[in-house]
Amino acid sequence: MSDLTSMTVAAARDALRAGKVTSAELTEACLSAIEGASALNAFVHRTPERAQEMAAEADKRIRSGDAPALCGIPMGIKDLFCTKGVPSQAASRILENFVPEYESTVTQQLFDAGAVMLGKLNMDEFAMGSSNETSVYGNAVNPWRRGNEATELTPGGSSGGSASAVAAGLCLAATGTDTGGSIRQPAAFTGITGIKPTYGRCSRWGIVAFASSLDQAGPMTRDVRDAAIVLQAMCGHDPKDSTSADLPVPDFEAMLTGDIRGKTIGIPREYRMDGMPEEIEALWAEGRRMLEDAGARIVDISLPHTKYALPCYYVIAPAEASSNLARYDGVRYGHRAKLAQGDGIVEMYEKTRAEGFGPEVQRRVMVGTYVLSAGFYDAYYNRARKVRTLIKKDFEDAFAEGVDAILTPATPSAAFGLGEMTEADPVAMYLNDVFTVTVNLAGLPGISVPAGQDRSGLPLGLQLIGRPWEEGDLLNTAYALERAAGFTARPEKWW
Amino acid sequence: MSIDTATAARVAKLARIRVDDDALPALAGEFNTILGFIEQLSEVDVDGVEPMVSVTPMRLKRRDDTVTDGGDAGSVLSNAPDAREGFYAVPKVVE
Numbered sequence: 001m002s003d004l005t006s007m008t009v010a011a012a013r014d015a016l017r018a019g020k021v022t023s024a025e026l027t028e029a030c031l032s033a034i035e036g037a038s039a040l041n042a043f044v045h046r047t048p049e050r051a052q053e054m055a056a057e058a059d060k061r062i063r064s065g066d067a068p069a070l071c072g073i074p075m076g077i078k079d080l081f082c083t084k085g086v087p088s089q090a091a092s093r094i095l096e097n098f099v100p101e102y103e104s105t106v107t108q109q110l111f112d113a114g115a116v117m118l119g120k121l122n123m124d125e126f127a128m129g130s131s132n133e134t135s136v137y138g139n140a141v142n143p144w145r146r147g148n149e150a151t152e153l154t155p156g157g158s159s160g161g162s163a164s165a166v167a168a169g170l171c172l173a174a175t176g177t178d179t180g181g182s183i184r185q186p187a188a189f190t191g192i193t194g195i196k197p198t199y200g201r202c203s204r205w206g207i208v209a210f211a212s213s214l215d216q217a218g219p220m221t222r223d224v225r226d227a228a229i230v231l232q233a234m235c236g237h238d239p240k241d242s243t244s245a246d247l248p249v250p251d252f253e254a255m256l257t258g259d260i261r262g263k264t265i266g267i268p269r270e271y272r273m274d275g276m277p278e279e280i281e282a283l284w285a286e287g288r289r290m291l292e293d294a295g296a297r298i299v300d301i302s303l304p305h306t307k308y309a310l311p312c313y314y315v316i317a318p319a320e321a322s323s324n325l326a327r328y329d330g331v332r333y334g335h336r337a338k339l340a341q342g343d344g345i346v347e348m349y350e351k352t353r354a355e356g357f358g359p360e361v362q363r364r365v366m367v368g369t370y371v372l373s374a375g376f377y378d379a380y381y382n383r384a385r386k387v388r389t390l391i392k393k394d395f396e397d398a399f400a401e402g403v404d405a406i407l408t409p410a411t412p413s414a415a416f417g418l419g420e421m422t423e424a425d426p427v428a429m430y431l432n433d434v435f436t437v438t439v440n441l442a443g444l445p446g447i448s449v450p451a452g453q454d455r456s457g458l459p460l461g462l463q464l465i466g467r468p469w470e471e472g473d474l475l476n477t478a479y480a481l482e483r484a485a486g487f488t489a490r491p492e493k494w495w
Numbered sequence: 496m497s498i499d500t501a502t503a504a505r506v507a508k509l510a511r512i513r514v515d516d517d518a519l520p521a522l523a524g525e526f527n528t529i530l531g532f533i534e535q536l537s538e539v540d541v542d543g544v545e546p547m548v549s550v551t552p553m554r555l556k557r558r559d560d561t562v563t564d565g566g567d568a569g570s571v572l573s574n575a576p577d578a579r580e581g582f583y584a585v586p587k588v589v590e
Contacts, residue, residue, distance in 0.1 A: 101570040200551045213550060242555055311535045322510065329511070331583050333574035345588050350513035362512055366522075367529055369510040370498075380533065385546030387539050392550065426525060427532045443550030468551065 004029035005169040006490070009073055009226040010253075012172055016062055016072045023062070023072030026172070027055035027116050030074040033170045034118060039495040042155075042165040044079060044137040045087045045120040054116040061114060069229050069253075071114025076165045076174040079120045080127055081107050081217075082206040086117075090208040091135040092125045094356025095334045104206025105238045106175065106217050113233040118171050122161025125358045126325065127182055127210045130432035131421065132160025134360045139418050142190055143168035143491040146456035153415040153458070156186030156432075162220045163190040167491060173221045173230050177207060179214045180313055181411075181436025184448035187220055188410035188461025191450040191489060193227045193482070194220045195475070198468045199443035200245035203238030211320035212243075214313075214440040224449065224479045228252035231471065247469060255472035260480045261295030266403035270306035271435060273412065280409045280460065283452045287407055287462045290484035291477070301403060303394040308387050309438040310430060315371050315384035316441075321361075322368025328356060363426065392442040399467050405477045408435050410448040410461035435463060445471045447478045451485040459489065498526040 004026050007015070015021045031048050051074065058072035082088045082100035089095035103111070111117070122140040124132050131154040132140040140160040142153040144167070155164040159176030163186035166174050176183040178196035187194030195218045202217040209215060219230035232253065237246040267288060272281070292298050330336035330352030337351035357365065371380035398406065412434055421429050439446035445468070448461040462481065466474030498506075503523040507514040514522060568581050577584040 098574055101567075101573055198551070200553070239556070239558075243549075243551075243553075245551065245553065246556070305539070308536060308539055311533045314529060315533055315536070326511075330576060331585055334576070336576035339586060343586060345586050346511070347513075348586055349511040353511055354513040357512065362510075363522075363525060363529075366503075366506050366510045366512065367526065370506045370526065370530075371533075373506070373509060380536075382546050383536050383539075383541060384533075385548075386541035386544040387536055388547040388550075389544050390539065390541070392547065425528045427528055430532075441550075 005033045007172060008222050009070070009172050009229050012073055013069060013229070017067050023055040023058040023116060024052070026072065027051050027074045027118070030118055030171050037168055037170055037495050040141045040143060040164050040168055041138055042122055042140050042161040042168070042170060043076065043119045044122045044161065047086055047117055047119045050086070051116050051118050054111070058114045058116060068113045070110060070233050072116060073114070073172050074116045074118050075110065076118050076121045076162060076171040077107055078159055078162050078175050078177060079123050080177050080208045081175060082208065083107055083117065083120065086120065088120065088208070089136070090126050091123045091137055092356065092358070092361065093136045093335055094328045094353070098334050102206060105203035105240060106207065106234050109236065110175070110233055115233070121165055121174055124158035124160065125361050126208065126321070127158040127177055127179055128321070128360050128364055129157040130181070130185060130429055131418070132157040133418060134358050136358065140164045141418070142415050143495065144190060144415060144458055145491070145494065146458060152418045154189065154418050156189035156415065158182040159186050159220060163187055163192060166190070166192050166220050166222060168495070173219055173226055175217060175234070176220045177215060177217045178440065179210050179317060180440055181433035183218045183220060184436045184446055184461070184463055185411050185432055187448040188450070188459070189415040191459030191487065192220060192222055193224055193447065193449055194218065195227045195231060195447040195471070196439065196445065197231060197235065197471050198445045200243055201235045201471065203236070203241040203244045205238055205240040209324040211317040212324060213320060214317060224475055224482045225253060225256060227447065228256060228475045250472045252472050252475050255476050256479045257476060258480050258483055260291065260477050263296045263404045263477060264402050265291050265296045265298050266301035266398050266406045267298060268301050268303045268306065268406060268408060270303050271408045273434070277413060279454045280412065283460050283462065284407070284409050287451055287481060290481060291407065294480045294484060299403065301398045301406070303398065303438070305387065305390045305394050306438060309391055309441055310434055312384045312387045312391065312441060313437045314367070314430060315380050316388065318364040318368030319372050319381050320368070322365045322372065325361070325365050328353065388441050391438055395442045395444060404467065405474055406465040408463045408465065410435060410463040414454045414458035414460055439465055444468055445474050447474055449478050449481050449485070450487040451481065452487065453489060459487070498523045498530065
């Protein structure tokens with residue numbers, strides 16, 4: 001990692017404003033780091049010329065004294081975001097050759113704030129996966145290794161390319177999206193920070209939809225301050241997304257005082273799972289102690305429906321996906337199968353979707369179709385929606401008793417080897433999201449902060465869950481945790 | 496609840512995804528694993544519980560029902576696998 005590409009967003013911002021570095025220099029450093037990191041397979045569509053143009057533009061703005069927070073900061077964009085004139089295919093074959101004619105609201109806001117786009121980042125196909133192994137581009141690889149072992153590890157998923165790129169110093173920050181843990185799990189697996197804001201904080205317009213009632217965009221960064229800065233630029237009301245909240249966005253960075261005296265932190269007993277690795281248990285206890293030392297009051301709480309969150313998610317998310325993904329029919333954009341003599345429209349749909357969707361996406365679309373089909377709608381889909389109400393109520397009850405934030409592990413393990421889960425059934429992979437998925441179901445903000453390492457040196461993360469719309473307070477608690485944990489380890493360059 | 500190959504074939508048909516006959520038994524097996532996992536939800540007492548409609552209670556914004564955008568047929572069709580004379584082209588639908 002060169003000095004320039006290892007900078008935080010905050011440090012780069014200050015250096016840019018002080019004239020100590022130019023965006024052109026920062027961008028060049030990132031582009032050459034990307035050039036040398038093909039082994040990580042993080043950037044899947046590179047836009048070097050556009051990056052250089054945007055950097056030149058940013059340098060001009062900075063010189064003229066107009067330098068918003070992200071002006072000149074080189075970023076990577078998850079392939080799920082539609083970017084005008086740049087391939088955006090959600091890591092799926094079915095969107096091969098799709099080049100959007102429009103810009104997603106979140107990326108537009110980032111660019112308006114002066115951010116420089118380096119290219120598009122790898123991910124699981126349609127954000128369905130927890131290991132970046134379902135991507136049409138092939139696996140993204142974690143820059144971290146188990147000691148000196150050469151085994152390639154997953155950067156997590158679905159925002160695996162984003163996590164790998166930020167951890168390896170290919171960009172200063174990246175966008176991610178989170179439907180069941182897709183920002184927080186990869187952040188934990190790569191030793192970086194990732195926040196999923198409250199449902200409705202970021203516009204979903206122009207982001208390829210997976211499960212619309214759960215999807216949220218958020219930043220993936222090197223530390224909590226950077227998360228505050230980038231989130232600030234991503235948030236805000238958008239008339240083009242009817243679920244985006246018309247609420248003022250506070251100055252998140254200004255709320256980072258590190259003072260959490262008098263705050264109440266809940267520790268949910270249901271998150272203590274059978275067979276949880278000792279290191280995760282120890283890290284969680286350590287996190288509890290750190291927040292207590294910082295002056296917070298720690299209380300044990302109960303979130304009784306936690307156990308049902310994953311099965312609930314695996315009804316609701318596939319149901320919504322089966323509906324959202326119905327649009328990929330080979331008519332309006334993307335892949336269309338070659339047809340045989342006499343094939344009609346139905347054959348065109350069926351062949352296109354069989355060729356265009358990978359196995360995990362096909363599986364989820366079909367499970368979703370099943371739980372929504374006549375005769376099963378009540379038994380599965382409606383029941384899951386009722387359980388979701390109960391899961392949300394668990395959190396509401398805790399907050400009503402005065403809990404400000406909830407501390408949990410981010411993941412049930414450290415990063416695992418690519419291919420290690422191939423033989424397992426799909427449900428084993430789903431268990432990766434056991435600590436994160438509740439947060440999406442309840443629409444709450446959640447942040448993953450790197451807090452320690454396992455015995456082979458791999459990063460481990462802790463998750464903090466906040467009250468709705470209180471990302472500022474949540475970031476401040478995360479900031480206190482970050483300062484106490486003092487996680488500074490970086491992966492050793494092997495790629 | 497167990498899914499047989501006939502049900503798997505029916506679901507594939509509904510989802511408009513072609514699945515070869517010899518792939519159906521494996522697919523049915525995967526469905527059964529996932530549905531077995533989902534089955535846990537039947538333990539929960541949901542009597543009198545409202546199914547969630549919106550995770551953040553908010554009133555949907557209203558606006559005047561007027562045209563705000565459009566006239567971009569060229570852009571709209573630019574990504575079509577097959578477009579002719581300002582229309583999407585598909586195989587014959589009606590004989």
